[in-house]
Amino acid sequence: MSLIFIFVLSACALKCYECIPDLSGSCTETTKDCPSNTQCGSIRLTSYAGGTKADVKVKGCAAAEECVQASVNYGVIQNLITSKCCTSDLCNSQDAPEGSISSPNGKKCFYCDGTDCSKTLNCNGNEDHCISTTVTAGGQKATVKGCASKVICSSTQTAQIPGIGEAEISCCQGDLCNSGSSTTVSLLLFVTPLISLVLFS
Template identity: 85%
Template sequence: MSDRSTMQNLVLILGIVLLPRACALKCYECIPDLSGSCAQTTKECPSNTQCGSVRVTSYAGGSKLVDIKGKSCAAAEECVQASINFGVSQTLLTSKCCTSDLCNSQDAPEGSISSPNGKKCFQCDGNDCTKTLNCNGDEDHCISTRVTSGGQKVTVKGCASKVVCSSTQSAQIAGIIGTEISCCQGDLCNSAISTTAGLLLFVTPLISLVLFS
């Protein structure tokens, strides 16, 4: 084998060995705790992921109660905009993804509450789940879910964006907040069955909607 062929083979082997490392994306990572604070570091991300910034904002009674920001590696399906509306509280998820090293230096933009879109779903008021709720923006599904708070199982109902109800996102959200999420399409499709537990403000669990792992 000639020296030239030997060199070509060596370059090829080195290319195969080094290419995955050379193509690995480096991103900022900042995973917030429940207080919303985090320490920013850098992380080498798995292949087929992007750099992402995510923001979870919750409103109740017209006031902003929660504004949580995070950064990390993100799969394409995690780069979403979404809204969950339970009447007493509405939580907006916004994200911003990019594909170059350390490109997620900026926070994701803050979401804003949109105008009613004409769709209606049932919501719970105390132990009564017969109230109707006007959905906003891209909230095109009705949602029912149960959360554990204060040792009690609480049923909450309302409106949600389609992405919240996707199989991927529902599995992630349910895994984080310990709930079973049921979604449907069509006005008032989320059953007006009453509950026996009082309605608890559904804000703290939704802080955990930071989907980046």
């Protein structure tokens, strides 16, 4: 009887490719036995800031809620998350497709340009919420505002960013609903780690 139980358990778990990039952006692909309630996934985070683009690719075991297409736009930086998930052994050999910036959808939110958080931003694609993210680091609070997809808002309200501190995320629906005071510290450097943490933790 126990032999049958072991066979059934092993039949339910997937073996997936795993590739978690280091600080240089490179990784060594390995294989991993995943929990029975997950899929194999390839997830890509593409960040656009000014004229530069950064691309981070991750592979591994993915929960259903991590298999998303989403974006968060802080005006000065926009992060696009794309994923490709599957349910057979080692099916995540290919990278997730690269995201592209969508057309404006008619929604507007406030964003921060330096210390001025009263600038208006046109939201794109599936960005249907306004977002405010506040990080406390070294006793100082820093805030960024912008547009976000629903999945970004529903993933977490509070997150820990290693080496930075606690981040508070608040979202709302309705044009320009994320109003508030200006900030004195730029949060640009915190944005990509925050989104990575929300989606890949």
